[in-house]
Amino acid sequence: MNQMRMKRKATSAHLRSDTLLQGRWLLAARLFWVILALAIVVLNVLSVPAVIASTFLTPEISGELHTLGLSQTLYLTLVVGMNGMCIICYLAMAALLFWRRSGDRMAFFGSLTLLTFGGVVDGFPSNVSGASLAWNLVIFVPFLLGQVSFLAFFFLFPSGRFVPRWTGWFTLLCVPYWFVMFFFPALTAGPLGFLVIPFLLTAVIAQVYRYRRVSTFRERQQTKWVVFGFVLAILCFILSRLLVFVLPPTVLNSQVAGNLLGGGSACLALMLIPIFLGIAILRDRLFDIDLIINRTLVYGLLTSILVTLYVGLTIGLESLVGLIARQTSQPVSIVLSTLVIAAIFQPLRHRVQNVIDRRFYRRKYDAQKTLAAFASTLHNEVDVQELSEHVLAVVNETMQPAHISLWLCATKPGIEQWRSITSAS
Structure with missing residues (x-):
């Protein structure tokens, strides 16, 4: 028994040492990261005036601000501030991973992914419209690193090895694809733009295969943290798109409102990704992710059911009171709906909890x-x-x-x- 335990410890120690950067490789990686980080920060600062002129403060937007009576300074502060906070969130988490775990190969690669993807792909440099060829050549390398590393991250996470092994060769196919898409952006609207879907599906399939066949318990917990963060980001983005059914057409057709509401919700969704990715790498045992997922499923489904019931009861009771009393009585319908919701809350919560446990946590x-x-x-x-x-x-x-x-x-x-x-x- 003791020999088996010692053998397992030796194997795990060998795997950990195999994923560490040491000696000259570690020094070269750190030097490369620092130079790239400084370059990305400078590129973002230099690109802000061009982005303001070409995207955030066009003549149409200036006229709309004048009509609405809004200050350009306030508008630019909000728009640039939201985008800047998103970029800073990526760069800060990348710096934290680099500072704490730069010697670990997977942590270093995650830091590099956040640095290039958040600082360039989702940063100010890539939003400069009508940029010159010289500017495109300058930002092409970090842009390519951001796109390729973002996909490769899902092929490598959390062990730092390509699983399955053929995903390493599949990652190389991203290089010519993003080269064409970067220098010929008009092709994005054509069939070539949909080729990104097979890349994303392959990443999902690779993660599912790794989770079911290869990952250890700790690696599965890390995977759950990352998946949970991405699901929250996607749901946040989808909910923000549902505003088209609530806001009036005058607001929906406004470029100012689009940049403030749409841009703000997109930044909020994107900011969730580095936060949960950092937790998965640094503090995956900080909280019980299974309990968080369970509670999110239960109360998310419970809230949806109760809101639907409340709206349906309010409308139905108001119509019923109108038919009986020949007049609308909104306070009565609201009070009765509230009492019904309060009465069924606990039984419905227990019922939803049992359904979730049986369906997702059967064992x-x-x-x-x-x-x-x-x-x-x-x-x-x-x-x-x-x-x-x-x-x-x-x-x-x-x-x-x-x-x-x-x-x-x-x-x-x-x-x-x-x-x-x-x-x-």
Whole structure:
């Protein structure tokens, strides 16, 4: 047993050392990161005036601001500030990963991904419209690094190795693709622009394969953190797009409102990505991600059901009161709907919790039920042999070990006798 534990520790230590950057490689990687970070910061600062003139403060937007009576200074402060905060969030998390874990290959690559993707692909340099050829050549290298590293991150995370191995060759296909898309942006509107979908699907498939076949428990927790962050970002972005059904047409057709509301929601969604990615790499055990996902599913579904019921009850009761009393009584319908929602909240929450547990946490749900049933039988069981067999059955069902041994101590005056009850799973 001790030899097996020592062998496992040696294997894990070998894997950890294999993912570390050491010596000259570490020095070269750090030097490259610092130079690239300084270049990206300078590029963002230099590109701000051009982005303001070409995107945020066009003649049409200036006229609309004048019509609305809004100050250009306030408008630019909000728009540039929101985009700047998003870029700073990426750069700050990249710097934190670099400062804390630059010697780890995966952490360093994650830092490089956040630096190039957030600083260039989603930063001010790529938003400069009508840029000269010289400017495009300057930002092409960090732009290409950002796009390729963003895809390669999902092929490498969390172990730092390409899984499956052919994903390494698939990553190389991104280089000519983004070269064409960068220097010939008109092709984005054509069929070539949809080729990004196979790249994204391949990344998803690779992560699913890694999670189910290769990842350890800790690596699966890291994967859950990253996936949870991306799902939240996507949901935030989708919810912001649903504003088209709420806002009046005058606001929807406004470029000022589009830059403020649409740009702000997009920045908020994008800022979630580096936060959860940093947690996954640095502090994946900070919180129980399974509990967070469970509560998010339960209360997200519960909120959706209650809101739908509340709106439906309010409209239905108001119509019913109108038919009976020949007049609308909105306060009565609101009070009755609120009372109904308050009455069904707890039963509905427990029902949703059970559905989520059975559907997504089936093994844990069955284990809890088995343990609860076993606890109820302990008060009535007096035979040691039957109780021992029952204990073995419960442990086998809930934990599913490869081998089970139960040792019982039968004491006599001055003598201790041990007997073993063994069960193989």
